[in-house]
Every structure is written in C-alpha cells, then in structure tokens.
Amino acid sequence: MNHLDLLTFARGDALNWALILFAAGVVLRLFEIFGLGRKADLAKPRTNSPGSGWRTVFTRSLPPQGLLKREPVTYVGGYVFHLGLFATILFFAPHIEFFDDLFGISWPNLPSALVDASAVASIVALCVLLAHRITNPVKRMLSGFGDYLAWALTLLPLLTGYLAFHHLLFEYTLMLSLHLFSVELLLVLLPFTKLFHTFSVFISRWYNGDIFGRKGTAS
Amino acid sequence: MKQTDFPKVLQGTVGEGLEQRGITRREFLKFCTALTAMLALPPSMASVMAEAIAKARRQSVIWLSFQECTGCTESITRSHSPTLETLIFDLISLDYHHTLQAASAEAAELARTQAMQDNAGKYLLIVDGSIPMGNPGYSTIAGISNYDMLVETAKGAAAIVAVGTCATYGGLPKADPNPTGAVAVSDIIKDKPIINVPGCPPIPVVMTGVLAHFLTFGSIPELDDLGRPKSFYGETIHDRCYRRPFYDQGKFAQTFDDEAARMGWCLFKLGCKGPVTYNACATTKWNDGTSFPIQSGHGCIGCSEPNFWDAGPLYKALSMPVSATASMLGAAAVAGAAAGVAITWHNHSNKASAKAAHEKVTPQELLREDK
C-alpha cells in the first residue's frame, strides 16, 4: 500500500472507527459512573460556605499549601505537560481545521513555531515524569502496566506529530499516517484507562467541592 | 570552424535536424545546460548531453492513448513555438499518435505495426490513459482492446514511459467506484522497465527531461519507489512552495479570494495537498515557468499521487477527516448510551441485590468464627 493510500485510510475509515469507539466509550463510562447514583445528603449543609463543587473543578488545579515544595517535579512536570499538550492540540492551525470540520467551531491559531516549542516542552516533561515515576518510591509502588501504557499512548501522538512536522525519521506522508494512527489508538483506549480522567476529573473534583463545601471547607 | 557549427553533422541524426532549423550550438547548449540542472546532473554533463543528442538517431516513439482525456498530449504539445521542447519532438520519430498523426484507420495501424517491426527492441513506448479490465469493449482502437494493444506493443519496446496519472496509477477512471475496472500500465506489464511520469497532466518539461535522459544515456533515470524520476518527483510541493513561510507562521487564507488569499497566504485551509504531493510544480512551474496552481490561488490537488481522487475531498484540509461527521459521533454516543443504560440496569440490580443481601451487623458479627 503506498503512503497516500495509507494516509487516506488513516484519515478515513480508521479515524471514523476511532471516533465512534471513542464517543461510545466515553458515554458508556459516564453511564457507568453516574448510573450508580448517590444517596441524598440529609445533613444540613453550612450556608455561609464560600466553596462549591463547581468552584473546586477549577481551584483544584492549583497546588495546595505546602505541596509544591514537597513535590515540585510532579507539579511542575504536570503543568508543563498539560499546558503544552493543550497548546499543541488546540492552537495548531491544522488541528483547528480538524475541529472546524467536525464541529463547525474554530478559533485563532498560534504561530507554528510556538506550537512546536509547546510540543517539545510537553515531550520533555513526559520524559521527566516517567523518570520520576520509576524512581519515586510511592509512584513506583502505585504504577503498573496501565500507567506505562497511558504514558506511551500520550507520548506517541506528540512525538509522531513533532517528527512529521520536522520531516524526521520516515517519509512525510507515512509519518503523518503514523501520527494519525497514534491519535486513533489513544482515542480508542482513552475511555478504558486512567486517561479517562480527562472527563472524570470534572466529576470527581465536583464531588470533592460539594462534600467539603457542605462543611464549609471546599478548596 | 565557426563556434556555432556542430563538430560534425551526420545524416538522419538529431544534429542534422537542429542545423536544418538554424538552431545555433550556443542555443542548443543553453537548453542542454538547463535540462542538466533540472535532472540534477553535474554541469559538466551539459556538453556530453549535447554531443549525445546531436549524434543520436531519431528515436522511434510509439504513443498509445487508452482511457484518457488527451490532457497529457495537450500539456506536452502545448507549445509556445518555437520552443526547444517542440524541437525535441522533431528529433524523435513519432511513429504513432492518435491526436497528432495525419493517418487514420488502417493506415494508422499499419504505421504502428511497421514501426514495431522496423525498430524491434529499440522503440520507446509512451502510454497515456488507463486500461479497462472490466470489459475489453469499454475502450478499443481499431477493434483492438486497450489491454491487447498494450501487451502486443510492449513486447518489442526498449522501455515504457507511462505519462499522466491515468497511465501511471489508474487516474480518474480508477476513482471510486471504478466502473471500467481501470488499471495502470505497471499493473499489466511486468517485464519491461517503466518510467512513471504522473501528473494530471504532467509538466511539459518533466516529460522532455525524461526523454532527454533516455536519449543521452539510453537508460532510465533514478526512480523513487513509485517509479517516478527522483529529479522531478523527489520533493513535495510543500517543501519548495514559496508560500511556505506563511504556513510556518500560521497565516492562512480562510476562503477563496478573501483578504488573506489576496495577500498570498498559505492555502492549507482551502485543501492544499502540497505536503503529501511529490512533483516539480513549485520549482519548474507551468507554461514555461509562468505559474502553478498555488501561485494562482488554488491549492494543490495532489494530482501526481496514486489514487488522489479518492484521497478525500479536494477542498478539505489535510488535517480534516475524510468522511467523519458530528452526526456520526452523535450516533456513536447514542449507541454508547444504549450500552450505558444496559450496564446501569445491571449495576443497579447488582447493587440492589447486595443491599438485599445485607445482614445487619451486630457486635458479635464483628468477629470471625473461623479466626
């Protein structure tokens, strides 16, 4: 199969199935979570509470008192990785075209050089975080196949995108196909790995804010 | 001897023809120098090429046209005479060509078979158009199917040049649903060297460059893994495009003829396939270097690539899905919801039976009897 045919497949059937499995998987997982329900809390909540579920969805992104000093690598690495990833996915013009075609929405893009830098920062952060995961006793104890798989699933789109953009490793059209395949793999597996935190983080943070908020100590 | 004279002109050679036309040696050397550069050969090859072409016997060329639109012929013979490309064609013996030949009917076919006989093993076979395999009757010449004519004529050819995307890769007729069962030359002929010169149509000077190579060296130029001469098809349009700085800066035209388009910004968003298309358009250009699609404001459609007609809509950017839609996602979400409802029902009954199975804990039951 020549490279253009492979690319057409990657942009066509492969993408269609990946998107279908992704959408179905996300919805299924949401049902799995919400379907269990929660008993109403019959204790009277505090009324002068400044926090709430919705607020914690955002504020939980900030490091709490004392933790940044204890674990700078996790926090800084986490921020650089996530921000770099979002910048790369959302502000690269070709990617915006993807969303525009699918959903009819678009927004201004960043110069490609800036996006390139974000991708590099993200990749470097991922490597640092992997090294930390392997050497830090708590993370090492907690980590298993799922964690390393999630790491690879996240790294590959960034790496293949970078390689394609810079015409490295393989012929461009082939590299672009590999980039698309890596994204498709990520989409299919995301709902069933810890990467589902992409969606469930809003739910878990909300409950945290709600539970603590009733007591007056949401953060 | 005057500088403008050829060293020695032989009868029935290309050199003779040039002299008859009053082409000076300087002019001819200039042409060969340009051609040498385009073929990515060292400048010293220019005089070698000039010598070889001058001495060459006029090469017998048979041109077969199958399921084609004649665009390739139009392109190649779109002469701005007098140009040297046209002269090159006077330097070959074009023994059979539907559009250009004077003869017709049996006389035409006789010219073909005679040339095949006279130049057995030495003639160059040029093919444009795809070959239908669905039914031989879809395309015939003098009652002979394209397939039969190709196989028969290829037997005595020194080499085959497949011209245009139809002959090289199947082209437009092969596009989905391919009603005629169109295939490329290389799908049928397996035992002869084939040079693919794709494009819809190919650039004229690409054609002549390939011929000049063959005339000079009697061999095929270096080909890529799709059979295309690397000297013309070794780089993508994107990598040689003059609008590339705009791509890198993220400056794109949004619609045809908008402000950005008029400023000459990148046409990626308008579907340009430059990044995945290998051809010489961005450097060699068309109409004797006048322009090429992107320069004229239209994105590259990838016409020198196999199956480019089926590679997604022409006006969809490369990063857009070929066929995915939001409603597809919606349907998938609905399917996920159906599965979700099923699993929720199951989870619910699982939890309910756990609750039903709850045995009230008493202080005695905090201990294990078997401990």
Place this chain on the structure above:
Amino acid sequence: MSATLAKGINSFKEVIDTPIASFFSSCVHCGLCAEACLFYTETGDAKYTPIHKLEPLRRVWQQEYTLFGKLGKTLGLSKPVTDAELEAWEPLVYDSCTLCGRCAMVCPVGNDLTYMIRKMREGMAASGHAPEDLVGATTRAVTIGSPMGIKWPAVLAQIKHVQNETGIEVPVEKEGAYYLVLMSSMEIINFPEYLSALSRIFKQTGVSWTLAQDAFEATNSGIQIGASDLAREIVSRIVVAAERLKVKCVISPECGHAFTALRWEGPNLIGRPFGFEVKHILEVLDELHTAGRLKTKGKDKRPLTYHDPCQIARRGGVVEQPRRLLNEVASDFREMPDAGVMNWCCGGGGGVSANSRAEPLRLQVFKHKKEQIEATGTQTLITACANCRIVMEEGLEHHHMKVEVIGLTELLAQYLVEDNTP
C-alpha cells in the same frame, strides 16, 4: 452468626456510588496523596499511600461495576479480593488512617479518599477484619452505652463533683431546654474541667441546657470501625433523647469524630433530617461571644498555640471560631505552620488511639506535631478535642517535650467574667 468474607465483599458492593466510581476513574497514580498523609511523611513507607489503602475496594468496583472489569471477572481473568488480602490491608485501613482528610484536600483530581476509606471500613468490619480493640470499644458502646464502658452512675458522680466545685446545678432531663449537651467518655473520665467550665459559662450567659440520662455519650465507635448499622444504633440514642426533650440544638463536645458522627453522618444514618440543629461547642461559644453575652477579662500571658482537630476544622468547618475566642483570652497566640484547614492530624483520630496495635506507629508519626509545636516556640497547646488532647499528651511525653495541653472551653472559663467576679 459470624463475620464472613462474603459479607465484606457485599458491603463493598453496597457502598460504591457515583462519587467513588468517579474517584477511582480519575486517579492517575500521581502519589501526591502520600505527601499529605502524616503516616507516609513521617515513616517514608510507601505502603501508607492513601490510594493504596483503597486497593481492595477499587478492585471490587472494577470487577462489579465496569464493563471490562465484569468481562474480566466472567472470563476468570481478574484477581478476586481474598481474606488474606483484607487481613494484610487491615493495618493500612485502620492503624495508619485517622480519616483526617488531608489527602482529600490535595488530590489534584479531587478524590475524597477519606470518604472512600470510611466506606471501605464497612466491608472490613463486616468481614471481620477490624482491629480487635475497636471491636471491643464498639461492642461496649452498643451494649453498655459508651466505648469505655461508662454508665450513668459514673457520670452522675462526675456531675456531683462538678456541682460541688462550681456551686451551679447541672440540669438533667430538662424538657424544653434549648441545648442538649453531650460529652465524650474521655471528658467524663479524664477532663471533668470541661463540664465545670460549661456550667459556669452557660450560667453566666443565661443559656438553657440539659444533659440526658440515656444519651450522654457523644462518641460513635460505629463510625470509626465503619459499621453503619452499629453507628445508627448509637446515634439514634441521641436523636431519641433530643426529640424526647424537645431541644432546639444538640451540642457536640470537645471531640472530633463525635461531631462528624452527629453533624454530618447522623441524619444519613437514621434516614431522615434532624428536627434540631447540631453544633460544636466552639460554634456555640463563638456565637455567645459575638452576641456579647460571653464576656472575658484579662489575658493569658503564656505564649500559646492551637491544634486544629481534623474533624472539627477540615472535616467540620469550625476554623475561625476558636481563633476569635483565643484572641480574646490570649495575649501571645502563635499559629503553628500549616495552621487552619491544612493542619496536621494528632495521629490518633478515627479509632487509632483506641487501637493498641497502632500505638508504636502513632507515637512515631507524632514527630510532625512535635515539629509544628517547636516551630512556635510555645509550651502551651490549646485544642478542642479530648481525643487529640490525650493523644498529644502521650505523644509529648514519648518525645520528652514539656508542653501543657489545655482544652479551649476550659481556658475560656478561666477568664470568664462572672457575676461574682470582683
């Protein structure tokens, strides 16, 4: 009838709800919860990582309530939760967790691990994997009326003692009183100063209050061992008494988990909202102070600091009240590092102090509280939980520190302006 593994697994299945499913789905194994947990930071032992303590519950969630988990279970590909595993997890869930809630404050994806540990204990208890000492305390709480086995006559003796000391009558079984006052066993036995302080303050501020004969015990071992059926029985006594005496508000004493049990879990245990309010004594004192009814004179000259009991501050929302009150009676009140909602646990809450097996660990991790106190340069520590008080006294002794621990109510009473004050 005995505890069984099946009952335990069944309990796990019962307690898993949407929040827990979202928490397990979101956990990315970042390990930050360990950095907030006293038991990890003071030992460096990775097994004390909070999310790790929940592993058996997570597997039950996965195998029972997720598509692929269920598939794996059906195909025999998943690891079932076994008795051996729960036995190994018992010290993690009970000895090295006080339900202090720090982990829940730091988790970047918002997991409330405290909520999960509390629910996991339901299964641990039902399967017979709760610590022996806690079983004993709970049994006594249910059968006798208090975890230390105290009965009304002992309370009565204390009441008489307090009345003699203060000259104020302690109201008992007064129907229509505004407040029903509860006490913890710890106060009854170790800190009778609480009751005398309360008597004097309430007399001065004109508060109408009462004790109940059949519901004097505030603590709830059922919460700590994690057996809601038993916790329900224990809390119901209070509800019955409160409704019988038609009080408007029940005061939870200087005790952390008693407040959690009554204020936050109580209505959910009995399945209906309370018809009365529940307040911590600090909230009541603060209200009286703000209203100008509680007057003090003079200030304690000693440099002192305040320990925030976890269930009262972080898990209870009573953070500013003790500070307002302390500023009235202390001239040199110094906050310790991380004071307030992120303060560190004394190490003995959630049943740990009742668990003798956990004592060495508890004393080891007290190191952090020691450092916090030393950073203030004070030798007087104020708090508002009798369990914290006892745990810290033991910790201070173990670490050879000369620090006095005083209850806040008791301190306030020392500077109370009473009618017979000159």
